[in-house]
Amino acid sequence: MTLVWLLLIPGIGGALAWMAGGRHPNLPRWIALAVLVIDFIIALTLIGPAISSGIPASHTAWIASFDRPWIPQLGISFELYLDGLSLVLILLTIALGFISVVISWTEITDRVGLFHANLLWSVTGVIGVFLALDLFLFFFFWELMLVPMYFLIALWGHEHRFYAAIKFFIFTQGSGLLMLVAILVLVFVHQQTTGHFTFDYLALLGTKMNPTVAFWLMLGFFIAFAVKLPAVPFHTWLPDAHTEAPTAGSVLLAGILLKTGAYGLIRFVVPLFPDAAHAFAPYAMALGVIGILYAALLAYGQNDMKRLVAYSSVSHMGFVLLGVFAWNTLALQGVVIQMLAHGISTGALFVLVGALQERIHTRDMRLMGGLWGSIPHLSAFGMVFAIASLGLPGLGNFIGEFLILLGSFQVSV
Numbered sequence: 001m002t003l004v005w006l007l008l009i010p011g012i013g014g015a016l017a018w019m020a021g022g023r024h025p026n027l028p029r030w031i032a033l034a035v036l037v038i039d040f041i042i043a044l045t046l047i048g049p050a051i052s053s054g055i056p057a058s059h060t061a062w063i064a065s066f067d068r069p070w071i072p073q074l075g076i077s078f079e080l081y082l083d084g085l086s087l088v089l090i091l092l093t094i095a096l097g098f099i100s101v102v103i104s105w106t107e108i109t110d111r112v113g114l115f116h117a118n119l120l121w122s123v124t125g126v127i128g129v130f131l132a133l134d135l136f137l138f139f140f141f142w143e144l145m146l147v148p149m150y151f152l153i154a155l156w157g158h159e160h161r162f163y164a165a166i167k168f169f170i171f172t173q174g175s176g177l178l179m180l181v182a183i184l185v186l187v188f189v190h191q192q193t194t195g196h197f198t199f200d201y202l203a204l205l206g207t208k209m210n211p212t213v214a215f216w217l218m219l220g221f222f223i224a225f226a227v228k229l230p231a232v233p234f235h236t237w238l239p240d241a242h243t244e245a246p247t248a249g250s251v252l253l254a255g256i257l258l259k260t261g262a263y264g265l266i267r268f269v270v271p272l273f274p275d276a277a278h279a280f281a282p283y284a285m286a287l288g289v290i291g292i293l294y295a296a297l298l299a300y301g302q303n304d305m306k307r308l309v310a311y312s313s314v315s316h317m318g319f320v321l322l323g324v325f326a327w328n329t330l331a332l333q334g335v336v337i338q339m340l341a342h343g344i345s346t347g348a349l350f351v352l353v354g355a356l357q358e359r360i361h362t363r364d365m366r367l368m369g370g371l372w373g374s375i376p377h378l379s380a381f382g383m384v385f386a387i388a389s390l391g392l393p394g395l396g397n398f399i400g401e402f403l404i405l406l407g408s409f410q411v412s413v
Contacts, residue, residue, distance in 0.1 A: 006127055025109070062083050077137070101119065126256050149252065152246065152248070225261040231291050231321050243307055261317075293315075319405075326407045331406075349389060352381060
């Protein structure tokens with residue numbers, strides 16, 4: 001039942017924040033903070049069982065679970081499972097949600113209740129993605145987290161917010177449709193093979209199918225997750241979304257939503273279609289390397305600080321794609337560390353950009369200078385997280401990327 005509360009608390013909190021918006025502008029903010037603190041404490045209580053259980057030896061070993069029939073006629077269950085990867089990402093999600101509320105305290109003054117409702121519902125959707133093992137439920141949460149983010153960009157974004165929001169929505173919904181088709185075909189193939197109609201991930205593992213069918217189904221899942229990651233050439237929605245989103249929206253996008261793409265690759269693409277994923281691995285790893293280099297080159301040419309951080313984010317997530325398809329212990333450990341470090345460092349850089357824009361009313365780096373003298377604390381904050389994002393040895397990004405490269409070299413050799 002603990003896993004259900006992880007979902008219910010921010011979901012109900014979002015409704016309360018929306019209703020409280022008409023009473024006092026600060027009330028939704030305090031509700032959002034309280035809700036996220038409670039959710040974080042609940043998640044922390046799961047660390048003990050996670051440590052005592054150690055590393056699961058198989059997909060059937062989990063820290064916590066909740067499984068109830070939902071639509072039994074269609075083989076759909078309300079199936080929530082938690083392992084170490086899910087727990088780490090949920091803790092990151094709630095922590096960045098808390099930071100998003102704090103940094104939007106003075107930035108968001110219009111429709112404050114609705115803003116915090118969308119923020120909390122987006123967090124709810126992401127937590128659901130990290131917990132759901134029934135594929136129908138997973139798809140439900142996958143779509144649920146996108147709608148509030150669309151409104152965060154469209155209603156509280158900057159000058160070209162509608163263009164960015166629609167582009168974000170088209171990319172994510174279009175790729176989500178591919179995943180839905182792949183899920184349905186996989187379920188029907190499993191039903192033909194076993195006579196059992198189900199969306200249960202654990203039952204669908206090892207489904208026997210034609211290699212060509214498996215490859216196309218794997219590709220449907222891969223494209224959906226690669227768009228969210230995002231991997232080159234599916235990345236073009238991200239710089240626009242980051243540029244036009246409010247600061248809290250950028251933190252949620254970079255720190256939380258991008259991780260759902262990587263999580264999907266680890267949880268679903270490789271385990272469900274191991275042979276197809278193995279055959280596709282050289283191409284996926286090549287896309288990862290291209291993304292690392294191409295996005296870094298694009299970042300060099302940016303004058304807008306938000307676009308610079310956005311393209312550097314695409315470059316960093318290229319390492320994640322590379323590591324996932326290397327699929328060995330070193331690379332996967334690096335992927336988890338990289339996701340965590342990227343969420344923290346890139347989220348912090350977007351907080352920095354938002355703070356600078358609030359003070360000097362521009363994101364154009366050509367108009368900046370002498371900031372150490374006027375805002376030394378903010379400048380020091382920026383330097384620390386910039387060198388973390390750069391990958392200075394000893395910091396999280398370096399550890400993650402180094403492990404990914406070591407694991408990838410093992411595959412190439």
